[in-house]
Amino acid sequence: MHHMSPVPVLEVKELTKLYGKNTAIEDVSFTVNPNEIVGLLGPNGAGKTTTIDMILGVLEPTSGSIKIEGKDIAKKRSDALAVTNFAAVYAQLPGNLTISENLKIFGLLYSVPQLKNRIEEVIKEFDLEQFRNTRCGVLSSGEQTRVSLAKAMLNKPRLLLLDEPTASLDPSTAETIREKIKQYAAQDGGILWTSHNMHEVTDVCDRILFLSHGKILLEGNPKTLPQEHGKKDLEELFISIAREPLLRESL
């Protein structure tokens, strides 16, 4: 039974980040609702990681607000982050600890109830049983990605941020992971997903945001948006926006 949350899982309002005179993010607003997977797309340097860092509370916006489940991250950082989690290729878990040790530490950091059982659940869910006592540093990149996802799911976050979660997975494992993440969203979670794999984004995301030069240029359904702008698929749309962001009006 799903319950409809009265507030979005994530509400980003008029977010701006300046580095001196350089504008990294300018007046970005969007929401992620329960049961929704939102794709955050854009070329390298568009501001995706900056946006994610601000949502994760490791980068302070110059102006604007971020609310997770209605909790303002600037005022209730711990509460907001307790219902959030993330997995990113650039944030692997410490390689000198085993999978079980890492999951126990992060489970405690996120105050996961019945932690022992929950660790067993995610270990099983991400097919990590045989590696539970293996140090993360000796795992393959695909296995490390699965460990990061297991950590990201550990606290059953209301908001899940995934930065290219299937980048180092083989096609079969990637498909399995995509299905798990879709199931997760169906259980009332909200997901913000970044990826450069446009086929994956079309398959997984309910809605996409195109970010370029720190601004949201387009927003819509990944399955219909390309046709609305006269492009055959999302990849063609991505390329046209990435190369000529200022000509978006003509799309």
Add this chain to the structure above:
Amino acid sequence: MSTQRIYAVFLRQWYLIRGNATRFVQMFIWITVDIVMWGFLSKYLSGISGSGFNLASVLLGAILLWDFLVQIMQGITMSFFEDVWSRNFLNVFASPIKISEYLTGFVLATIFRGILALAVMLTLASIIFGFSVLIYGAYIALFLLILFFTGIALGIIGVSIVLRLGPAAEWLIWPIPALLSPFVGVLYPLTILPQWMQYIGHALPPSYVFTGIRAIVDNGTLPGIELFWGIALSLVYIVIAYFILLSVYKKAIRSGLIARYSAETVN
């Protein structure tokens, strides 16, 4: 503060020690070398001086206490460096943990490390040289407290420096105790220092400890006011160090350094 999150930080350090015997041994190599070397030197000097002054009680005791301070400082900085070396900043700071919890976890891990180091040093000093810190009487508890607080303050300053300047600044942290040691009079009284060095020495809490052990060995007593200043100063330094760390942390969050350090290698 969440005890679960504090325990998580402590547990990480415990897992690291438990999982790597060389890390455990490394902790004790330097203190063992110091105790053995200074113990024999004290024995030799006592033999040739013939002054009746108990050199072993001063030199070996001073080295033992100084090493305790260094272990405490390193307990804090090494705990932090583990997150630097494993590029774990983003995972930790994007979790609900507060900076006060993160630091408290380090202090707990450091207490554990300090007790172990002290036990090893006392055992070695006792077995090899028949030295016991009990010659300092009940004052030893206060000496250790001053050095513990000072070590914590120095450790927090070390963490702040690395957080502000980046992982490569790790190499600025290791020499800090060596830079301070001439001013605090570990092996000699402050009075032999030039006046300007004495001023600095008096501002550093460990100087009261080393002045104290010499006074006890010399005439069996020491003025309580000295210890009071030592404790008060060390507590003031902890508060100052904590506010420096908070300020650096806020700046790191504003400028994006936390996220950047996660991707930065140590070079």
